[in-house]
Amino acid sequence: MHLLVDTPPDFREQALAYRLPRVDAVFFTHSHADHIFGFDDIRRYNTMQRQVIPAYAGEGTLQDLRRVFDYISTESQPGFYRPQIDFRLLEGPVRIGEVTVEALPVIHGPSPTCGFLFSCGAVRFAYVPDCKSMPDATLERIRGVDVMVLDALRHRPHATHMTLAESLACLERIGAARSYLVHMCHDLAHTGLEAAIPAGVHVAYDGLVVSLPA
Numbered sequence: 424m425h426l427l428v429d430t431p432p433d434f435r436e437q438a439l440a441y442r443l444p445r446v447d448a449v450f451f452t453h454s455h456a457d458h459i460f461g462f463d464d465i466r467r468y469n470t471m472q473r474q475v476i477p478a479y480a481g482e483g484t485l486q487d488l489r490r491v492f493d494y495i496s497t498e499s500q501p502g503f504y505r506p507q508i509d510f511r512l513l514e515g516p517v518r519i520g521e522v523t524v525e526a527l528p529v530i531h532g533p534s535p536t537c538g539f540l541f542s543c544g545a546v547r548f549a550y551v552p553d554c555k556s557m558p559d560a561t562l563e564r565i566r567g568v569d570v571m572v573l574d575a576l577r578h579r580p581h582a583t584h585m586t587l588a589e590s591l592a593c594l595e596r597i598g599a600a601r602s603y604l605v606h607m608c609h610d611l612a613h614t615g616l617e618a619a620i621p622a623g624v625h626v627a628y629d630g631l632v633v634s635l636p637a
């Protein structure tokens with residue numbers, strides 16, 4: 424089972440570098456360019472898997488995807504090589520194989536944005552890459568997850584992303600067994616940051632593999 428969250432502009436390079444063998448479904452957090460501009464490369468997986476691939480998102484994000492990638496839903500000349508996508512509105516929890524996926528609404532500027540909670544039995548993994556603040560209702564749903572991944576852009580305040588301090592404060596409230604920071608900009612150096620943050624919180628990196636409890 425391979426569930427993909429977002430298709431950034433470097434999706435193709437990442438898929439090749441880390442040998443992503445298939446994509447069973449794509450889940451979109453929001454429609455900012457750094458999260459969707461690799462969407463077209465899904466078409467290679469259509470070819471390899473010989474199937475239409477479902478893409479789940481909230482209403483506003485779905486609208487943006489259909490607009491930006493309008494050719495996906497438009498019949499044009501025969502043989503036109505476009506992604507074969509089944510766009511699906513993510514409302515309640517979705518079950519894919521043994522994994523249940525739920526949207527986690529967060530505040531990230533004016534764009535409707537969510538993270539995702541992945542559950543398999545009692546094991547829970549939450550991924551929230553773009554977030555300025557987390558509503559209490561969302562925080563309650565992910566309290567004590569096994570693994571939490573959260574936005575931590577930089578030290579200086581930003582209008583739509585958490586600073587490191589805001590992220591660490593939010594992580595303390597969530598109380599995950601293990602946490603990872605993502606979406607850092609180049610203001611933050613990996614080695615120094617890893618040494619400076621609390622035990623149980625780590626700095627994510629390209630190619631990171633996170634194992635969950637059995």
Ligand SMILES: [Zn+2]
Binds near residue numbers: 453
């Ligand atoms: Zn964003």
Ligand SMILES: [Zn+2]
Binds near residue numbers: 455457458553606
């Ligand atoms: Zn982003």
